[in-house]
Amino acid sequence: METVVSGIRSTGNLHLGNYFGAIRNFLKMQNENNCFFFIADYHALTTHPHPDDLHGNIKQVLAEYLACGIDPEVATVFIQSDVPEVSELYLLLNMLAYVGELERTASFKDKIRLQPGNVNAGLLTYPVLMAADILMHRANKVPVGKDQEQHLEMTRHFARRFNMMYDVTYFPEPDAYNFGKQLLKIPGLNGSGKMGKSEGNGVFLFDTPQEIRKKVMRAVTDTGPLTPGQQPSEAVKNLFTLMSVVSDPQTLKYFEEKHAACEIRYGDLKKQLAEDIITVTEPIRFRINELLSDNRYLATVVSRGAEKARISASKTLREVREIIGYRPF
Ligand code: TRP
Numbered sequence: 001m002e003t004v005v006s007g008i009r010s011t012g013n014l015h016l017g018n019y020f021g022a023i024r025n026f027l028k029m030q031n032e033n034n035c036f037f038f039i040a041d042y043h044a045l046t047t048h049p050h051p052d053d054l055h056g057n058i059k060q061v062l063a064e065y066l067a068c069g070i071d072p073e074v075a076t077v078f079i080q081s082d083v084p085e086v087s088e089l090y091l092l093l094n095m096l097a098y099v100g101e102l103e104r105t106a107s108f109k110d111k112i113r114l115q116p117g118n119v120n121a122g123l124l125t126y127p128v129l130m131a132a133d134i135l136m137h138r139a140n141k142v143p144v145g146k147d148q149e150q151h152l153e154m155t156r157h158f159a160r161r162f163n164m165m166y167d168v169t170y171f172p173e174p175d176a177y178n179f180g181k182q183l184l185k186i187p188g189l190n191g192s193g194k195m196g197k198s199e200g201n202g203v204f205l206f207d208t209p210q211e212i213r214k215k216v217m218r219a220v221t222d223t224g225p226l227t228p229g230q231q232p233s234e235a236v237k238n239l240f241t242l243m244s245v246v247s248d249p250q251t252l253k254y255f256e257e258k259h260a261a262c263e264i265r266y267g268d269l270k271k272q273l274a275e276d277i278i279t280v281t282e283p284i285r286f287r288i289n290e291l292l293s294d295n296r297y298l299a300t301v302v303s304r305g306a307e308k309a310r311i312s313a314s315k316t317l318r319e320v321r322e323i324i325g326y327r328p329f
Pocket residue numbers: 005006007008009040043129130133134142143144148
């Protein structure tokens with residue numbers, strides 16, 4: 001059995017891309033592994049959320065996670081800031097991380113470009129905090145998307161450096177969890193690229209049916225195929241890809257054939273796509289709202305999760321302190 005750690009920033013509301021790209025795989029994963037799923041609410045501070053928003057954001061993401069079927073009876077579901085051990089491991093790992101390598105991290109360079117007015121040290125050491133999250137539970141596997149691969153690579157470097165420096169084989173070097181063929185890249189509605197929160201091209205799990213219909217009807221298409229058998233444009237291909245995950249195979253086939261025969265009406269395709277997305281998201285949206293109004297339950301989940309996470313975390317920290325040479329008098 002492998003130990004898996006996965007974090008999601010508390011600023012990110014879940015969209016269809018998260019659901020089909022990752023979370024649906026987590027549901028299988030949680031039954032086969034020792035999983036730690038947490039909400040990264042320390043990482044969220046790098047963008048300075050207002051204190052009035054922070055708690056609500058955390059609660060929203062937690063409810064969304066659980067509504068998708070993450071089972072807190074099976075996996076350890078917790079809030080990062082409920083586990084103070086993470087800040088100590090972060091401090092210790094900072095001594096092994098070099099400023100040069102942190103400055104060369106792609107995500108840091110992006111941030112300098114995107115928010116030049118707020119290049120805080122937390123952004124620079126973001127990969128160290130992430131490494132602390134992962135190494136804390138001595139994970140072997142981390143399910144990450146492309147954008148997080150470099151951070152995982154750095155986690156491996158820090159683990160190896162720690163092991164070398166203290167001549168131990170304490171931290172495993174975690175690998176990306178490979179979903180193989182099941183790894184789906186879900187496109188957005190704006191004609192190109194992946195669905196993402198910041199791209200503004202997504203359908204969120206909590207979107208109402210009206211919002212979903214509006215977003216899908218506005219999705220980018222083209223002027224239609226001119227010759228039979230013509231390849232669909234990128235934008236139309238994206239709609240077919242979305243359809244392939246939410247609709248039944250006959251529906252997809254029907255529209256693909258209409259396209260190939262130059263008889264397609266994109267309005268019909270979009271209407272169908274919107275209804276099929278709603279069929280998938282509606283039960284999740286109801287569950288999100290149910291959970292949001294059950295504060296007692298959410299409180300139980302996070303306190304139980306923190307308790308379980310802290311058992312694992314305090315053991316690691318005890319051993320790490322011993323290895324580093326902190327000894328009792
Ligand atoms: N950096 C990740 C993201 O932006 C979130 C994250 C924080 C994470 N700590 C982690 C992911 C540990 C996996 C493991 O999505």
